[in-house]
Amino acid sequence: KxxxxxxxxxxxxxxxxxxxxxxxxxxxxxxxxxxxxxxxxxTDKALFRKELPLMLEKLKDRKSPMRENSISYPCKNRVFKFKDQGDKFKLEIV
Structure with missing residues (x-):
């Protein structure tokens, strides 16, 4: 509800x-x-595997100033950090 x-x-x-x-x-x-x-x-991995490509597709043509080449999402005792590296995104889980 x-x-x-x-x-x-x-x-x-x-x-x-x-x-x-x-x-x-x-x-x-x-x-x-x-x-x-x-x-x-x-699992977090299954969720990201399913939803992340859709999110990235929606954001690919978006023009917004970025001060950093990464974005982090805290989740429980981990931080999911997505980094823009050339023509790819790298995921670091800390």
Whole structure:
């Protein structure tokens, strides 16, 4: 319920948002989504493998000044750092 409300707020703010609702056993694929428990027993690696290419595609033509050639996302006890290196992106997990 809370995630649906948050998604509605994003849409009202005209943010580019997508909501993937996982509601019952039929949504469990055994590869990415392994259970209906919190976190769905989904690995960070599987999530990034699926969603990162879509995010990068949306951002590829975006013109914005960057002071650094990287962006970091803290998640629990790790930091995911994406670095722009030539024509590739490198992921460092610290």
């Amino acid at each position: 809370d995630k649906i409300e948050l998604y509605k707020c994003f849409k009202q703010l005209n943010l580019d948002a997508t909501l993937h609702l996982i509601q019952d056993e039929k949504d469990i694929d055994g590869k990415m989504i392994k259970s209906l428990e919190h976190g769905m027993r989904m």
